[in-house]
Amino acid sequence: MILLRGVFKTFGEKVVLRDVNLKVEKGEALAILGHSGAGKTTLLKIISALDTDFKGAYTFRGIDVKRDPGRVRKCITMVFQNPVMFRTTVFENIAYGLKVRGYSKRYIQEKVEEVLESLGILELKDRGARRLSGGEKQRVAVARALVLDLDTYVFDEPTSNLDIENVKVVEDAIRELIKRGKTVIFTTHDLLQARRLSNKLAYMEKGEIVEIGETERIFREPGDERTWRFISGMFL
């Protein structure tokens, strides 16, 4: 279980997260909506234990993240909005997380190929990862996370800048994770995507979580005027 209490984050003078309280239960699929600059990426980095420089409390399954971020990072992984690639082949990129966990060569080989196959990129296996197209890179980024078989996944705008075919592949992968009972947190600009994938929804504005609740409920009757404005704005 993910539990944030009174989290504040500042960059210099600028307050980017303001009193964020968040609880995500095991198996939930949480979509975080909000305009760009709302603080979504900043929040995801904190949730993923990549940034421990914040005020407030965050426990991940009872672990104090500030005290032991390394342990938390073994249980959660984040797929960045910008799919950075290591300067190696696609295979090596995807194998990395298994290698640092000390799995055997044989297991890694099997597992990586299985994931490549499921995302339809087996033929990219030996290509230089930096030379791929944007869509291919995003699939590799998703594969790198899937191969780890963790309980908790974080995606930052996983389908922005993708064409329809790649959107479908990535969405299917996320849907599959949710079906298998994983905890999934993702951000998106796309209201319909949030509705398609999530069962819980948070709306962020100016560093605050304005409203959080069951996705369908929020779509039917948003409890905050700002949420209502955001949702209706999308359909105008």
Add this chain to the structure above:
Amino acid sequence: MAWDYILQGLFEAFKLIFSGDPELYDILLRSIKVSGLATLYAGLIGVPTGVVIGLSDFKGKEIVKSIFNGLMGIPTVVLGLILYLFLAPAGPLGFLNLLYTTTGISLGQMVLILPIVVSITVNSIESVEEDIKYLALTLGADESQMMVKIIEEASPGILLSLITAFNRAIAELGVALMVGGNIFIKGGEMNTRVLTTAIQMYVTRGEISMAIALGIILLSLVYLISMVVNYIQKRWIEV
């Protein structure tokens, strides 16, 4: 008339090169060995130093970096003089008996190119995107595994620093001349003559064709290495 003199020299130079003149190739091999060792020493010290500086964050880091940067351009004549003063029999390091030895040249050139290796290594470590660090961490790497990954990502740049350093070492004259002394005795084992000192000597002696031949060899070598560097930058750094 004026051109004849150069063309004549060029003609004889090519004859020397293609006839496999033993003296010429003896000098070439010594040059490669001496500067290769200098690069090896500089790499053994400079790469770890550069990696540590690049990965760490301490007060005065910028000052340390600018010192190494500044030292990159040190005139070889001045360095040669300083090394001579230290290594001369009466100097503080005279007891090492390194003056007029190839080991002396290698160590001197190491001092010359160490700043190059350190500076370029620091640069390549620092130019690894911050996102790479986060990527390694979020895929489950611990701090030391993450650092190894950053070094791996910087490795083409580090290799580049070594090649650049070798090029600088093999092409410099000041250290080789003042520390090495351009000693050459046929069949001798203590010879210290290298490409640059030989060129300088043959010119002053008026043996133009030998000077040109050695010049062509040095130029080709440096040019070839630059092409390798180019290739590395194009093919590897982008991948």
